[in-house]
Amino acid sequence: MISIQKLNKSYQRFKALEDINCEWNAGQVVSLIGPNGSGKTTLIKCILGLVHPETGNILLNGKSILDNYDYRSAIGYMPQIGRFPDHLKVNELFRLLIELREEYHNKLDYELYKAYHIDSIAHKTMRSLSGGTRQKVSAALAFLFSPSIYILDEPTAGLDPISSEILKDKISLEHRNGKFILLTSHILSDLEDLTTDVLYLQEGKIKFQLAVEQIRTNTGENKLSRAIAKMLLENLYISQSSLQ
């Protein structure tokens, strides 16, 4: 579905992404993890066409996304911090995006919209909403067009426990519907049950890219966050021993 080939991106001298190669298919839930500044958001922005890679290519269903924009009709994106024009009302924002994507969508998915009771805040301006409520609006927007690809940047950060559970249920439902989901999260345990694959980025490079099952069998740990920590420590151990 999505194939990333030899992707490189640097900002002046800083290498944000270095030789990224990935192959993702429908039905996968990929968790993109890594320390702050490891290139997670840059990678997401490359896929969304917000950042132009220097070399390499990104293919979506076999077609390059570079210098193209139609492909974004297949993507629902929830940014890390949903910021919107101050004066825009919630219903106006929904109307605007529905108008913009008119020619691409056929059926709208109001499930999150209803679950989050967005109707009750429809006449409020975006400025007057709290950070968590804005995240809810952002989530409802990402799921509204029932795209085949979801890109969710820290989706549960800032959400209260109930809303967070609603979102997780929705993600797992979409996963069962055979959609592809790309997640980033600092708190792994939060999204542990949903993940099928883990991509670990460090300093712009892929440290490892494995299926969750494989990580579990490799490390013998059941809890994913522990397993990943263990893998990283072992990697560290390997690199130290190769130095000696």
Place this chain on the structure above:
Amino acid sequence: MLKLSKNILLDIIKNKVVIGLTLFLFLVSWSLFSLEENSSKATLSLMNIIIIVIPLISMIFTTTHYYNSYEYIELLLAQPLSRSRLIIAEFIGIATALCLSILFGMGLPMLLYSTEWLGGYIIFITSALSVSCVSIALLISVWTREKSKGIGVVLMVWFYLSLIYDGLILSIIFSFSDYPLEKLTLLLSALNPIDLSRISIMLKMDVSALLGYTGALYKDFFGSYQGTLYTLITMLCWILVPLYFSIKIFNKKDM
């Protein structure tokens, strides 16, 4: 694209800055016309104020609007929408808002106090000047990364266009006063949209006699059919060329 422009325009109209600008223009024009008996004198004073204030406000407004809607632009760029369309929509939205503000702020008092068609010409040229300043400021905003830097550059460009440029031309005229420079100054005036608007307005009024021999030559040129065409085409260039480069840079920009 029009839906998007309409949304940006509605958002700007709700913004108090544009309403403030309209009120300001209205107050200035209205008080000048009611204080001054002679309406063409009032028009001249109005032009002198407008030609400095409009470019400044247009440029600052464009830059702040662009940076304030940065997240909004990011949100829209994640939608199936081409970047060129987005930046053109932003341009049309801002330019329309400012033109409406000029039309109502200056147009109403002019309708009340002066019956000359000159008023319409001034509103037209001021709007064109404002749009070209929006275009220049958009180019600067797209090109610079930070808001403070963007506003700094915009202020410098405004300062250059409205003050320094005139000084440079004057010093050229003084140091080469032995040579016939009329054609050169004619050309130089085209390189600055503010000067061009000022000259083209002044020559539509009967004050060109004050400008001496150069004024006569200007009158001869700008007063003619070709002169008006030349003004229009040059103003159009000042709108389209920066816009073209804004689109080019914006298409390659990392958000």
